[in-house]
Amino acid sequence: MLRPKLYVACLVGPPMTKRVWQHQGSALAWRPDIDGLRAVAVLAVIIFHAKVGIMPGGFVGVDIFFVISGYLIASIILKEEAEKKFNLARFYERRIRRIFPALFLVIAASAAAGAVLLAPADYVLFGRSIIAAMAFFSNFHFSHQAGYFAPAAETQPLLHTWSLGVEEQFYLVAPFALLLFARQLRPWRTPIFVALFAASLAVSMWGVATQARWAFYLPHSRAFELMGGVALAMGLVPVVQHRRINEVLGTAGLALIIFAVLFYSERTPFPGFAALVPVVGTMLLIHSSMNSGSTATARLLSQRPVVYVGKVSYSLYLWHWPLLAFAEYEFGASLEVWHRVGLLIVAFGLSALTYRFVEQPARNAGPPVTRKVVFAGGLAAILLCLGARELIVDGKGLPGRLAPEVAALARATPTRVVSGGLCSFGEEGVRARTAADCAIGAPTATPSFMLWGDSHKATIAPLVAQLATAAELSGFNIGRGGCVPLFGLEGQGRQFRNCLAGPSEVERLLHDPDISDVVLIGRWGLYAEGTPSPNERPTSLPRFVENDQDANRETFGRLLVETVEKIRASGKRVIIVGPVPELDVNLPAAFVKAAMKGRTGDIVNARADFDRRQLGVLPVLAELERMEGVSVFYPHLVLCDAEVCRGSEHQMALYVDDDHLSPAGARRLEPMLLSILNLIKG
Incomplete structure (x- = not known):
């Protein structure tokens, strides 16, 4: 299947809700096992991104998160609707409090790091992604960018926010769709829901076979994953009361997730039919503990350290990828596994601090942080990112931040095929x-x-x-x-x-x-x-x-x-x-980065x-x-002698990437x- 470079480098979707709830009578009970399930998802993904080689299918964490989000959001909306308490403004206020503060912090930190580390052409790419990330359309943004001439996915610090876009687009639709199912469409909700689920799965399968790029990024080919969780919240799957059956269901669910994590790989056509394995596995784990009992898998996932990782998983998700992306950009092939593991440890530390000093205060802040203040703050964050985008992109990557001779070299170095x-x-x-x-x-x-x-x-x-x-x-x-x-x-x-x-x-x-x-x-x-x-x-x-x-x-x-x-x-x-x-580096980036570090001389390959x-x-x-x-x-x-092939000559780039010649080349x-x-x- 056609998969851009970009694809597998960021297969993860963050958890989006403050607490984990169960739709149970008149109360929503906290379920620590779902926090533990979030931990499993985020650990699989970050280990996959660290390229340690033990979880080649760890990217299925995105599917786990999507199912969890569908279940939790639908549970909250349907419970409040049943009690005649649902309020659309309050729903979006909670989403802003939950999502915006940590996301804005990571975007700001990434922009600051990019100003120091990124060459102007790469800073322009980053600048274009800022508003897409903050306004939650980065899945569309990267689906257009990740084509034949797209830069390497590993070095795009905000690429991982595509999954935030998918979830936020779900939040725009979910309240209205769920209220429609709960009211006007209630008598026909099951056949309509099943038809929509099947349609999304069919679109995803067709997309994987024909248009893998948009099938990977866009919401209509991912909707069935979120709908898996929604189905549980709507009660379309009856709760099993028999303890032993629930034990079997929970074990089977965990086995399906482990199978996908260990035996899927970057070459697995995805999402499509293959995504059903982690989706169904997550549904079984959630479903098996929906009654008053607790299965062995639920108790395993409810261990305190696992639950804590689940609680900080949103911040962990946000931090880990920019750290790895900037390190990959700066050090490339010399970035060894133990360096990547060290970066994950740093990400854990940053996520714990962000959870304690950003996420929790933002969620729990009372007056004077009113609903109007929250919405105004969200709008201000989007406008600030829009301004940063215009500054960086219109400023052509702000070469003025570099030494004059490096800035001149950056301006003269082409970065795309003419x-x-x-x-x-x-x-x-x-x-x-x-x-x-x-x-x-x-x-x-x-x-x-x-x-x-x-x-x-x-x-x-x-x-x-x-x-x-x-x-x-x-x-x-x-x-x-x-x-x-x-x-x-x-x-x-x-x-x-x-x-x-x-x-x-x-x-x-x-x-x-x-x-x-x-x-x-x-x-x-x-x-x-x-x-x-x-x-x-x-x-x-x-x-x-x-x-x-x-x-x-x-x-x-x-x-x-x-x-x-x-x-x-x-x-x-x-x-x-x-x-x-062909070269073993992206020539313009390596060329300008070398100059930024004071290294001169042409770039060659053996x-x-x-x-x-x-x-x-x-x-x-x-x-x-x-x-x-x-x-x-x-x-x-012409381009090689007996010893080397030249990527640049007399401080002039002969390539626009690793294999396409520049006009000078x-x-x-x-x-x-x-x-x-x-x-x-x-």
Whole structure:
């Protein structure tokens, strides 16, 4: 499934309620076992984020929290409605008191840390997320950002607030929906509720298979998780009175959660059907202790240390991720496990202080902290974050906070692909219907070549267009980021399902007698290896064969050869641009960060790393080069020598991330591109 880098780095949702309650007669009784369940959830998540390797599925803590929140909020609303005491203003006042103070503190602390640690381009990204986090739409914000060119998730300090957005959006809907179920829809509440639950689950399953990014972030594909808790609060699942049955249910629930935590991984398609395991497990644990008895699992979860962790879990959730994200940003691969564990200990200390001196006073404060004051304070916090966002983003990351020479370097270092030359087929946004929508070069010349490639083509296409115009040549620019320029993708799995429009258009143009040459440009090492570069997450990668690298290389090589043979059979020449070296760092960030620390000198990678990465590519290209009508050009012969491959040169960044060339990097290939155009021109 397609999963942005971002995805798994922040799979957690915080607890959102002050106390844990049970809908039981006329009272809401505190249930320490649910506080303990919150502790299990947050511990699983933070251990997962610390990358200690013992809980590969710890991200399912988000599902546990969602179920708990659905149960608690629905219990409170339905109980107050039954007693004719529900007040919408009081409901949202409690939410503001609970959520805003600690969240605002963490955002402010993160902004201060970012001003010291983040390079200007990264501070701009952070600035854009500030208002999204405080106004609870960060799930939408990050769903748009986490695309093909998105920065690494681990270094975005507020990425974890996406789950706050999901829960807050639930709070906007829950009171009205629950009151409707309790009043007008009461006779039909069960079939309507079941239909809505099934619809959300179906949407989530479909989204995981087709649009994993929005399925992960957006509320309609997560609603069924919260509804699992709501179902218990509404009494749609009858309470079991038999003690032994409850013991079995509680044990089964805990077993399901443990199974998901230990056996799920970042490659598990999620949420979708897989989310039912932790959701049902959490429901069983809550449900098994809803009568007057207490199960063994409930007693285990009610131990005082476990309950305390549950009580501070909201602050622990808020603090742990920014600490890990800033450390990952600052130290990268040198951040060892014991460093991460130390950061979690710091997060525990900060969460205990925040719970004691921020959360509890904010919840319990009486006059003069009236409801009007609470709402005014919440609005003020949002406006302050909006102002900070404008200051940081409009100020281009505030380079003035840096030394003058570092600020100048930051301003001159590009951080995104100049993708004007990438005309996408089958992609939302720029949607080309035919190659005529993607013509490049001299407008009066008859198109004589095709550029067919992925985002690596996008980095050089603007320069090709400029050089082709000067040479009075024109051509068509076809492709899409992340899509290997090959025929035969139809049977290669769903990860290539959005990559079929480009090959179809190329095949049509092979019948055009004016087209003489097809230029193939791609990130060949990625497709051949099916594994990430050192700076990438091991997900969202186009693989031909899962869990078999040799077979993946073989399939890639076969498809490349078949593609070349098909083009040659149409009478066209084939020009292949070989692989661009990949780096083990995000070049602009590393470049500017080094300057911020007073380190000068260019950033390089070992040439041996490039050679290893291209083991499945270079032999195939050498074989193809011997075919008549096939020419191969090698960018690495320009960007590398016998020892190193250069990421920067004379204090100029040659990349905009870890593998896409900057305009300066593309310009280094100008002699090679001129040779290609001269070959086309004949």
